[in-house]
Amino acid sequence: MPEILLDNSIDELKEIVAGLGQPSFRAGQIMKWLYCGAEFDDMTNLPADLRTVLSCGYVAQPLVIQEHYESSDGSVKFLYRYSDGNIIEGVYMPHSYGNTLCVSTQAGCRMGCSFCASGIGGLVRNLTAGEIVAQVVAVNKFFGGSVTDRKISNLVLMGSGEPLDNYDNVTKFLRLITDKNTFNIGMRSISLSTCGIVENIRKLADDGYGVTLSLSLHATTDETRRELMPIANKYGLGEVIDAVKYYFEKTGRRVIFEYALVKGRNMSFFDCKRLRELTRGYPCHVNLIRLNYVKEKGMAGCTEAEAQRFCKKLEEMNVSATIRRSFGNDIGGACGQLRRSYIAKR
Numbered sequence: 001m002p003e004i005l006l007d008n009s010i011d012e013l014k015e016i017v018a019g020l021g022q023p024s025f026r027a028g029q030i031m032k033w034l035y036c037g038a039e040f041d042d043m044t045n046l047p048a049d050l051r052t053v054l055s056c057g058y059v060a061q062p063l064v065i066q067e068h069y070e071s072s073d074g075s076v077k078f079l080y081r082y083s084d085g086n087i088i089e090g091v092y093m094p095h096s097y098g099n100t101l102c103v104s105t106q107a108g109c110r111m112g113c114s115f116c117a118s119g120i121g122g123l124v125r126n127l128t129a130g131e132i133v134a135q136v137v138a139v140n141k142f143f144g145g146s147v148t149d150r151k152i153s154n155l156v157l158m159g160s161g162e163p164l165d166n167y168d169n170v171t172k173f174l175r176l177i178t179d180k181n182t183f184n185i186g187m188r189s190i191s192l193s194t195c196g197i198v199e200n201i202r203k204l205a206d207d208g209y210g211v212t213l214s215l216s217l218h219a220t221t222d223e224t225r226r227e228l229m230p231i232a233n234k235y236g237l238g239e240v241i242d243a244v245k246y247y248f249e250k251t252g253r254r255v256i257f258e259y260a261l262v263k264g265r266n267m268s269f270f271d272c273k274r275l276r277e278l279t280r281g282y283p284c285h286v287n288l289i290r291l292n293y294v295k296e297k298g299m300a301g302c303t304e305a306e307a308q309r310f311c312k313k314l315e316e317m318n319v320s321a322t323i324r325r326s327f328g329n330d331i332g333g334a335c336g337q338l339r340r341s342y343i344a345k346r
């Protein structure tokens, strides 16, 4: 299998070009081309023989946009196809504060959350750092952007996969995409969502990444959380909350809790009270999510009015909370469903 050139940092590219007997400025040229979405044939300021040598050992762009679906709200869903045939999805969302791309970190997922479509077929494989970068590159190019003219300002690691179950590739992705030689996206403009792998939350804090941490809480008791998310059998709520407090202490970043509202499971008055206790004494915010219906899972969400009532109760208890804006309802296929329906169609 040829290697993925996008997996390399600028220093690693310098080593590669040196090994090919080329001056080190070639590394910068190649980096620019790669982040513009170019293939080797497009890299016209490189000597032809260098392009030939590179194309024998490496792939420039490890994915293509297989399909895309545009919503009337301005969001666009993408299905990417990787060189090995794996299909992954992503969503582009225009916000008033900037354009956000939701990226995937694994093909499939092994966390098995009870409401989530991404985990239905289990984990297929981890994505490499360059394969995650390639999602951003492809969508930026789709909107006519280049490495200097970025069309994406924010990233959320909330696509398929558990980012902290693919720690080394995901953190390398963070280093690559924030590099001034590439897209120079600020760590503060990136949110990483995790089901709560405690030791890697602590490691992320210790390693100094400083992204916004989103913690998939979804329940206020260990019992309910274990029913919804198998990972809760490994880490209790106490440990998870300690880890996010540690993250705040180390990075100074306010923590976001994701809380998918599931009728009859996590929406009682007592849940509000417990949420207040869990979020007391450190800067954090609760993002309420109206469950997207996944037919294989058959779990009931709630109405907009019920979500608003729950949100209001939290506000009355002085818990900072909002309902997450939902994008792309008219193009369907939320949270891993697009990929599943595409694969089923084939």
Ligand code: SAH
Residues within 6 Å of the ligand: 111, 113, 115, 116, 117, 157, 158, 159, 160, 161, 162, 163, 193, 194, 195, 196, 214, 215, 216, 258, 260, 289, 290, 291, 292, 293, 294, 335
């Ligand atoms: N593995 C990461 C990223 C998952 S996707 C994590 O667990 O945080 C981002 C968010 O969407 C998570 O909070 C996840 O629990 C939530 N989610 C998954 N399926 C959903 C569904 N059907 N409806 C609403 N939210 C869902």
